[in-house]
Amino acid sequence: MKLLIKNAPKIMMFILAAIIITSSTTSCKSKKKLAREKAAAEYTMKVDQAKKDLTAMLNSTTSWSLDQQDERLNVIKSYNIDDKDVVDLISKVESKLSMDRAETERLAEEERLRQIEEEKLKVAASKYQKIDDQLNSIATAQNVDIANKKINLILQQFDTPDIPVLIIISNAGGFNDYDRPTTISRFLNYLKDKQSYQYKVDLVKRDGLGKITELELIKN
Amino acid sequence: MKLSYLWMLVIAMGLSFSVTAQDELSLERKQAVDSLALEKVRDLSKYISIIGSKETDAVEYRRVSARAEELFMSGSEIGVSSLLKSEIKYFTVGKYFERLNRLSYSKVEIEWYNIEYMSDLQKQPDGTYVGVITIFQKFKGYDAEGRLVYQDTTKKDITVYVKRKETQIGGRLIGFWDVLLGDMRVKETSK
Numbered sequence: 507m508k509l510l511i512k513n514a515p516k517i518m519m520f521i522l523a524a525i526i527i528t529s530s531t532t533s534c535k536s537k538k539k540l541a542r543e544k545a546a547a548e549y550t551m552k553v554d555q556a557k558k559d560l561t562a563m564l565n566s567t568t569s570w571s572l573d574q575q576d577e578r579l580n581v582i583k584s585y586n587i588d589d590k591d592v593v594d595l596i597s598k599v600e601s602k603l604s605m606d607r608a609e610t611e612r613l614a615e616e617e618r619l620r621q622i623e624e625e626k627l628k629v630a631a632s633k634y635q636k637i638d639d640q641l642n643s644i645a646t647a648q649n650v651d652i653a654n655k656k657i658n659l660i661l662q663q664f665d666t667p668d669i670p671v672l673i674i675i676s677n678a679g680g681f682n683d684y685d686r687p688t689t690i691s692r693f694l695n696y697l698k699d700k701q702s703y704q705y706k707v708d709l710v711k712r713d714g715l716g717k718i719t720e721l722e723l724i725k726n
Numbered sequence: 727m728k729l730s731y732l733w734m735l736v737i738a739m740g741l742s743f744s745v746t747a748q749d750e751l752s753l754e755r756k757q758a759v760d761s762l763a764l765e766k767v768r769d770l771s772k773y774i775s776i777i778g779s780k781e782t783d784a785v786e787y788r789r790v791s792a793r794a795e796e797l798f799m800s801g802s803e804i805g806v807s808s809l810l811k812s813e814i815k816y817f818t819v820g821k822y823f824e825r826l827n828r829l830s831y832s833k834v835e836i837e838w839y840n841i842e843y844m845s846d847l848q849k850q851p852d853g854t855y856v857g858v859i860t861i862f863q864k865f866k867g868y869d870a871e872g873r874l875v876y877q878d879t880t881k882k883d884i885t886v887y888v889k890r891k892e893t894q895i896g897g898r899l900i901g902f903w904d905v906l907l908g909d910m911r912v913k914e915t916s917k
C-alpha cells in the first residue's frame with residue numbers, strides 16, 4: 507500500500523501513457539478503416555458513374571459531343587477499373603465512337619462536296635444570267651417595236667439567225683426530252699408573241715469569234 | 727432453224743427493246759409531254775389573238791399565221807360558228823386565219839380560257855399519242871365607235887397528236903416530241 511502510494515505518480519503516468527497509446531492506436535485503426543471504407547465507396551461511385559456514362563454513350567442518350575465523349579472515355583480508361591462490365595462497356599463504346607467519328611467525317615465530306623457542287627451551279631447559273639435577262643426583256647417588251655429592236659440587238663451575239671435552239675422539256679432520269687428544235691430568230695419572235703419567258707439557259711456553244719452557234723434552254 | 731437466223735432474231739429483239747425502252751414514258755416524262763401539248767394549244771390562242779387584232783400589221787400577220795399553221799397537221803380544219811347562223815362552217819387552217827384577219831370589226835378581242843384535256847394522251851399502236859383538248863373561246867367584236875356589236879362564247883375540241891422523232895443537230899442525234907394539232911371542232915356556241 508505504501509509502495510502504491512509512493513509510486514502513484516509513476517503508476518498514474520504509466521496508466522495515462524497506456525491510455526494515450528491505446529486510444530491513439532484505436533483512432534489510427536478507425537481512421538484507416540474509415541479511409542478504406544471511404545476509398546471503397548469512392549471506387550464504387552467511380553465504377554457506377556463510369557457504367558452510367560459508358561451506357562449513355564453507347565445508347566447515344568448523352569448530349570456530349572464526340573470529342574467530349576472521347577475525353578470522358580479516356581478518363582474512365584485512366585481509372586483502370588477492374589470491373590468486367592466496365593471493361594466490356596469500354597470496348598463497346600470505343601467501337602461505337604470510332605464508327606460515329608467515321609460517319610461524321612463522311613457526312614462532313616458529303617456536305618463539302620455538295621457545297622462545291624452548289625457553288626459550281628451558282629457560277630454556271632450566273633454565267634448565263636445575262637442571256638436569260640436579255641431573252642426575258644424581249645418577252646416583257648412594252649410593244650412590238652421595242653421587242654423587235656431588242657431582237658435585232660440580241661441577234662448580233664449569234665453566228666446566224668438560223669442557229670439551232672433546243673428546249674429541254676424534261677430531264678427525268680438524266681435523259682433529256684426536247685421540244686421540236688427551232689432557230690434563234692424564230693425563238694426570239696416566239697418570246698415576243700408569247701410575252702412570257704419561262705426558261706433558263708442551260709448550254710451555250712460558241713465559235714472561235716465568240717458568236718453563239720447553239721443554244722440550249724430548259725423549260726421551267 | 728439455222729443458228730445464224732436465231733442470233734439475228736435475238737439481236738433484233740434486243741435492239742427493239744432498247745428503242746422501246748426509250749419510248750416508254752415514266753410518269754415525269756409523260757407529264758412533261760402532256761404539258762408540252764397543252765402549251766402548244768396556248769401558243770395557238772396567242773397567235774389567234776394576234777392574227778385577229780386590228781393592230782397587227784401585214785408583216786407580223788404573215789409571220790404569225792405561218793407559225794400558227796406549223797402547229798397543225800396538214801389538212802386540218804377549224805370550225806367557225808355564229809349566234810346569227812345555225813350552220814357551223816369548217817375551213818382549212820390558212821383560210822381560217824385569213825378570214826379572222828379580215829373580219830369587218832374595228833376591234834376584235836379573242837380570249838381562250840379553261841384549256842384542259844378532255845381525254846388524256848393515249849398511245850396508239852404506231853407510237854403516236856392522241857388526245858383531245860377542250861377550249862372555251864370568248865369572241866368580242868367592236869365597231870369604229872368602240873361599241874360592242876357582237877360577242878359569243880364557243881366551246882371547241884382540238885385533237886392533239888404527239889410523236890417522238892429524231893433529228894441531227896450539231897452532229898448529234900436529238901430525240902424530240904413533235905406536237906401537231908388536228909381538227910378544231912365546235913361543240914357549242916352561246917352568248
